[in-house]
Amino acid sequence: MKTILIIGGLLVALLNLLAMVPSLENVALALNALSIVAGAGIAVAATKWPSETATAEPAEPEPKPEPVEAAPPPAAVAKEPDHGELLQLLAQLQEKGRFVDFVMDDVASYSDQQVGAAARVVHQGCQTVLKESLSIVPVTDKTENAAITLEPGYAVSDYRLVGKVQGEPPYNGLLVHKGWKVTDFKLPKLSLTEGAPLPPIAPAQVELK
């Protein structure tokens, strides 16, 4: 789990950095799209294993907590990350969208035109993979760069407050990014026998003539 978040975070950072390189302005759009891809990877991870994120901070109390006598909430257990699941998604992103090639290549030594040509391949392929293996929707339908009010009881984990954070909700602010979340998973399943080594993201290709 942690691995996915770290890798995903790195990808977002890397792609956003790339988007800021002035010479790459005309591919910035594609790079932004890619950072969304990576961001979505995090969203996947975050939604898929919600119990693990619960360790970070206690959730906001419900507006009207029912006085029910219940067992104490189960303590959060840090599970082993599922590397197989991660590899499945990466393998699809690589196979259809050359995602790993794109990120692992040295971008500095190529022209915008070359990077742009590659970005189109990546954008088209990764978009196809994400659309078919996940249902990705914005966290909010509100317009970006417009005022937004977060009422008491809002889904805390869906929103990240930045700037002058103080007091109780309602919070009145500006929506800077609409966010992304996954509502449905249709990831392929890995069927490996117990103890078998994990497959590579992409096998080396050898052509026989």
Next chain:
Amino acid sequence: MDSLKYCLGIDLGTSNSALTLASVEDRELTVLPIKQAFGPNSVGEQSGLPSALYLPAENEFEAGAFETPGVDPAQPGFVGRFARDHGAQSPDRLVSSAKSWLCHGQVDHRQAILPWGSTVIPTEEKLSPLAATQRYLEVLKASFASQSQLEGANSENTQVVLTVPASFDEVARHLTLEAAQAVGMGEVILMEEPQAAFYAWLDKMGGNWREHVSPGDIILVCDVGGGTSDFSLIVVSDDGGNLQLERVSVGEHILLGGDNLDLALAYALRAQMEAEGSSIDDWQFLALVHAARSGKEQLFANPELSEVAVSVPSRGSSLFAGSVSTNLNRALLEQIALEGFLPLTAPTDMPQEQVAGGLREFGLSYAADPVLSKHLARFLKRSLENVRSSESLKEQLLPAALEGELLSPTAVLFNGGFFNAEPARQRVLQLLRSWSNEQEIRELSGSDYALAVAQGACNYGLAKLTGKGVRIKAGASRSYYLGLETTMMAIPGFKPPVKGICVVPQGMEEGTEAVLDGQEFGLILGQDVHFRFFSSTSRAGDQVGTTLPNAESELEETSAIETRLDPLENMVAGEAIPVKLHSRVTELGALELWMQHTRSEAKWKLEFSVRTE
């Protein structure tokens, strides 16, 4: 029938298959995802199953890497998306277009011949067109068996409706049914794809469909898929105040579709890239075909765009160094898609036939002429001949419709991925108008071009189970003839013509039987009997017993039929007995021929087989 509570519609496509499921109770259609190999040790779900089967070399993948739940692991190879994608790079091991081989007239459909022409796979490891079809159905069945969308549906309580092209002849229909029964699909009935598309449209319109059509309407169902095109005509007539629908004509199996367009675009783009100074290899060409398809879709979807960039990735891992791109502009797309495939030809322009003479590679008979307009013209010309030949069909049409070169439709229902492109639909309508003195021709819109066949199959099954809903009058799509050698004096250098006797008239309905009364055969018990068999899609007027003097020139030879009249009780081998030919169209939509002893209840079934010449 009461035990059937669900209906499963199967669109068993040449390049893609799809499943829909509904319960009789709420009639709500669900598209079932299909479990298939996405890679070694990876099983994914998507709404379609590419009709591709890959036969790996012994050490190509780890053992058991393609085990899919519910699919027999002992069978060689694997089916679906990864088979198609990987097989594109190793075509010698890829079985594809099995469906078109099923209706190929000159091969034995039970003989292991696929992958066709492959030299890397020994004959004993190849698959027959029938076996390949079974494998696709097996994967579809496994997904149905493990579905969670409609709890309680299983192969015991589900009516299966399996679609086949309208152009399928009796042999191909028979084989499809046999494949479905071999994998244990349960209760299966066959239906024609263009009709299924029409049922889907009827269902989409709900109760309003009568507002969209009127008596005298001739509706063309124009289905252009990835690899094949299939046409049918449905006529609307007034039957005592009710609107009646009858399928009056079906087309031939045309191996021409959207894939041809994508390939043509890719060739043009490769030439353009080479002119721009970059070159691509064969692997990159495959990627270019995909890129060209998606470029085409973008341009057709957005009329504002004048061009889109098309990129082809490098083969090696350095994406930046090796990727090549070019622009697909609208002028090129329109030139290839509209002027190349759907030019405004004259109604008398017929497709060019394969040039006779010379050696030609034997294989699938791909359309020699890529111009779809001409194939459509030929279909409409034959349809007119067909309708003119039958009094009962003529009565259903307005007299004006029977004049001219072609039977001009008054409305069109499009189907198949090719028609997702609005300009392609507009062009077909424009073409048809040009053939009918610029009369208005309507588009019956609202269908899902990719899923309508699977949906319509399900709609039809529900209507059949509940007895509610509109039915298209159809019956046998063509008439069938038995070939008999004429007895005449032998003349050197002259081959006596073969007479054709009609044994099944066009439109013969499911669940009915006919007897060829005028002809009695004297057959000898214990000997093999062999007949030639012919069919026609343009002789609706022929009745059982209608005799044509020269079958070879007027009809299409479809298969041979044979049987061995093994002696039954109280009969001895060598004895000559009088028999009559009985034909029957079963409830499932299959044609059966029987030899019935005229003096007892004894009868022998005739089997279809491949003609050998």
